[in-house]
Amino acid sequence: MDDRKLAILRAIVTDYVSMREPVGSKVLVERHKLDVSPATVRNDMAVLEEEGYITQPHTSAGRIPTDKGYRLFVDRLGTVKPLSMAERRAIQTFMAGALDVDDVVRRTVRLLAQITRQVAIVQYPALSTAIIRGVETVVLNADRALVILVYSSGRVEQRPIEIGGSSEEDIADLRGRLNAALIGLSAAKAMEVLAGFLEVSHPVDQVLATVVVTALVEILGGDPSTKVVVGGVPNLSRFLDQFETTVKPVLETLEEHVVLLRLLGEASSSGDVTVRIGKENSYEPLQSTSLVASSYGSGADSWANLGVVGPTRMDYPSTMATVRAVARYVGRFLAEG
Amino acid sequence: MDDRKLAILRAIVTDYVSMREPVGSKVLVERHKLDVSPATVRNDMAVLEEEGYITQPHTSAGRIPTDKGYRLFVDRLGTVKPLSMAERRAIQTFMAGALDVDDVVRRTVRLLAQITRQVAIVQYPALSTAIIRGVETVVLNADRALVILVYSSGRVEQRPIEIGGSSEEDIADLRGRLNAALIGLSAAKAMEVLAGFLEVSHPVDQVLATVVVTALVEILGGDPSTKVVVGGVPNLSRFLDQFETTVKPVLETLEEHVVLLRLLGEASSSGDVTVRIGKENSYEPLQSTSLVASSYGSGADSWANLGVVGPTRMDYPSTMATVRAVARYVGRFLAEG
DNA sequence: CCCTAGCACTCTCGTCTTACGAGTGCCAGT
DNA sequence: ACTGGCACTCGTAAGACGAGAGTGCTAGGG
Numbered sequence A, B: 001m002d003d004r005k006l007a008i009l010r011a012i013v014t015d016y017v018s019m020r021e022p023v024g025s026k027v028l029v030e031r032h033k034l035d036v037s038p039a040t041v042r043n044d045m046a047v048l049e050e051e052g053y054i055t056q057p058h059t060s061a062g063r064i065p066t067d068k069g070y071r072l073f074v075d076r077l078g079t080v081k082p083l084s085m086a087e088r089r090a091i092q093t094f095m096a097g098a099l100d101v102d103d104v105v106r107r108t109v110r111l112l113a114q115i116t117r118q119v120a121i122v123q124y125p126a127l128s129t130a131i132i133r134g135v136e137t138v139v140l141n142a143d144r145a146l147v148i149l150v151y152s153s154g155r156v157e158q159r160p161i162e163i164g165g166s167s168e169e170d171i172a173d174l175r176g177r178l179n180a181a182l183i184g185l186s187a188a189k190a191m192e193v194l195a196g197f198l199e200v201s202h203p204v205d206q207v208l209a210t211v212v213v214t215a216l217v218e219i220l221g222g223d224p225s226t227k228v229v230v231g232g233v234p235n236l237s238r239f240l241d242q243f244e245t246t247v248k249p250v251l252e253t254l255e256e257h258v259v260l261l262r263l264l265g266e267a268s269s270s271g272d273v274t275v276r277i278g279k280e281n282s283y284e285p286l287q288s289t290s291l292v293a294s295s296y297g298s299g300a301d302s303w304a305n306l307g308v309v310g311p312t313r314m315d316y317p318s319t320m321a322t323v324r325a326v327a328r329y330v331g332r333f334l335a336e337g
Numbered sequence C: 001c002c003c004t005a006g007c008a009c010t011c012t013c014g015t016c017t018t019a020c021g022a023g024t025g026c027c028a029g030t
Numbered sequence D: 001a002c003t004g005g006c007a008c009t010c011g012t013a014a015g016a017c018g019a020g021a022g023t024g025c026t027a028g029g030g
Helices: A003-019 A025-032 A038-050 A067-077 A085-095 A101-116 A168-182 A187-200 A206-221 A233-239 A248-255 A257-270 A316-336 B003-019 B025-032 B038-050 B067-077 B085-095 B101-116 B168-182 B187-200 B206-221 B233-239 B248-255 B257-270 B316-336
Strands: A119-123 A132-139 A144-151 A156-162 A228-231 A274-277 A289-297 A303-311 B119-123 B132-139 B144-151 B156-162 B228-231 B274-277 B289-297 B303-311
Touching (some): A025 A038, A067 A316, A085 A316, A101 A316, A119 A233, A119 A257, A132 A168, A156 A206, A168 A187, A168 A206, A187 A206, A187 A257, A233 A248, A233 A303, A248 B233, A257 A289, A289 A316, A303 A316, B003 B025, B003 B038, B003 B067, B085 B101, B085 B316, B101 B119, B101 B228, B101 B303, B119 B233, B119 B257, B132 B168, B168 B187, B187 B257, B228 B257, B233 B303, B257 B274, B257 B289, B257 B303, B303 B316
Antiparallel strands (some): A119 A303, A132 A144, A289 A303, B119 B303, B132 B144, B144 B156, B289 B303
């Protein structure tokens, strides 16, 4: 891949992000002092388009980046933009004087939403290492049973369920599969796994499985690390035209906290700030948005994820820098008390 | 006010609500078997318009109700629409199996949002009668002091503040005014009052007042009854065109929980379901919406507010019936345990 | 071989015109 | 007091049209 082509792609991405409209060959050479003529740029653009990095909304319009184009930009072209002094100060003053975990999370959401001017999502930190040691079931009579969740810390939680005559074998089988899937996971992870469990599991006894999974979800729901807080939703109104279809699916997703939990988990499993661009998102209603996520926290016993959702046409360098900075700061802040 | 004019107003409101477009004299007589000619209806409509109950978006369009028209409709014309069987069942199954207060509130929000297909707001119930007995201040040194909040239950909460050299008199004066304003109030009410306190209070020492009020707000923020939960935001996307300006102010308001708390409190002070239509709302960004609210709870020691926000063009009878039913049901539910 | 200049072509967008139709207000008549 | 008739207004949909932006292609130059 040509150096100049990369430069052109970078120019297209930055220009499109800031100008909000398709960018043509002429303005490109003007604004970015590429020392070639528009015609040359056009040739390169044709190649870039053929390779799927850019596209034109219609003939006789400029080019806009595709998801693949953004991806290349994020991976190889984006120069990390350091935070402004004002932003650094904002982070500090915003977090100073936070009272408790609740308050920290609330403030973090506001902070993220405010700086990035996008929708912010913050998962509650898991303060104690709550690892699942096992799922038990105790049949009380023909109709009722107990679902019991045991944590490695020794904590035990239970919930009664209706089993309506399911056989002992089915119950044992289900329990076995649940244990296989859940043991060793944190509450938050378990929540994510359960969100997909019903689809994967062979429906030997679909009703029973649903009931048990629901009970487990309710138990896990009591764990703070399965909670997420969303803020900055009004920022979506700046992009009402961007999302190809409508905002509705996006808004709906933002109320599905289990889904958000899963997406955050998927995205930020790999240490540093991670980006999911458009179609890369596994969750279909968000495929016209991008997710920038990171884990945060300090030490093994206190960590969780946070992130930002916005249009694919997003200022990735800034957003990524902000998410990273906030994640680090909040992590340190929690560590200190 | 003529009987027939009232009938016409009612017809206009119901038709406009269901059809979503201005309604003219012709369709009116057709759909509502008024035994008069369109011309007669037109005359009546002219009068109704003159009196401010309806208006036309432009010449040669039908009429739509004004806020005043909706008001009359709600006060005198709306026939309470009983809930459908499905809705009753939905309420019961939705609430059944709620685990704790958190869960009840969450479910209530979902329920309200789902049935009314609008944005639902639910305030946490104040489970214990937390009445404020007084605000104290203790000066530690020239720079620092303690703000102390005493509840009638005997509970005491405090927070350190920076006073940066404010005089003892100013502090005492401020304390006096705060006590006058807050004693006898519930935490939630106090929160509402504080939200407006800084504007009303003479700014003898504005900085000090801000610091103290902030501290109190933070203390009160720990009380569950000052929390509200919002749900069903995606429903707003059905009305993107309705709100004359944009959705942005509405979305922003929905994140200002203190404001929501105040609005709910104002609206539902009077026992039964209350409606605030458009400009009747004291909070300007919501003046293109209507708020349907009610208090809920059982007994003196457990009550709070809930409600629904939607476009002024709203099915008031249904919405009011739903809000009332949900409020009652949740109240009973809480009373039973 | 790569770049450039020139040119014809395509498509969107804004503007303008026009025709239509819904709905009104008013007046004269029952 | 109501109704039928009628002229009038005005928003909207549909078409026409020119301007402008941007492209792809081709032929020529370093």
